[in-house]
Amino acid sequence: MMQPITDFLSNPIVVGTTLTLIGLHQFSGPIPFFNKDGAFGSMDFGTLPLFGGVTPVKVLGIVAVGSGLVMLFTKRDTITSGEFMSLSAEMIEGARAHGHL
Numbered sequence: 001m002m003q004p005i006t007d008f009l010s011n012p013i014v015v016g017t018t019l020t021l022i023g024l025h026q027f028s029g030p031i032p033f034f035n036k037d038g039a040f041g042s043m044d045f046g047t048l049p050l051f052g053g054v055t056p057v058k059v060l061g062i063v064a065v066g067s068g069l070v071m072l073f074t075k076r077d078t079i080t081s082g083e084f085m086s087l088s089a090e091m092i093e094g095a096r097a098h099g100h101l
Contacts, residue, residue, distance in 0.1 A: 005066075006070050006074060009063070009066045009067045009069075009070040010067065010070045010071060010074065014063065014067065015067050015071075018060050018063050018064050018067065019064070021056075021060055022057070022060050022061070022064060025057055025060075043055055043056055045059070
């Protein structure tokens with residue numbers, strides 16, 4: 001059940017769109033609806049008991065926090081020291097074969 005959620009939150013399109021919309025909202029920039037003086041931040045989707053009013057910026061903030069947590073705490077592609085040594089040996093062998101060393 002968590003895999004679809006983490007896939008969604010780590011999707012580059014979701015992260016990029018969220019960051020772009022939050023960034024646009026911070027300025028009084030060229031897009032009137034998304035800037036901090038426009039209607040985007042003050043739209044109201046209702047209220048929740050513990051959180052108060054639900055606005056698009058708060059929803060984007062939740063997505064941003066979730067995406068950040070997924071990126072920080074999910075397994076990354078790493079190599080061990082043994083793999084690093086064998087890859088380094090292959091790199092040096094390739095460099096010698098091509099006359100670079």
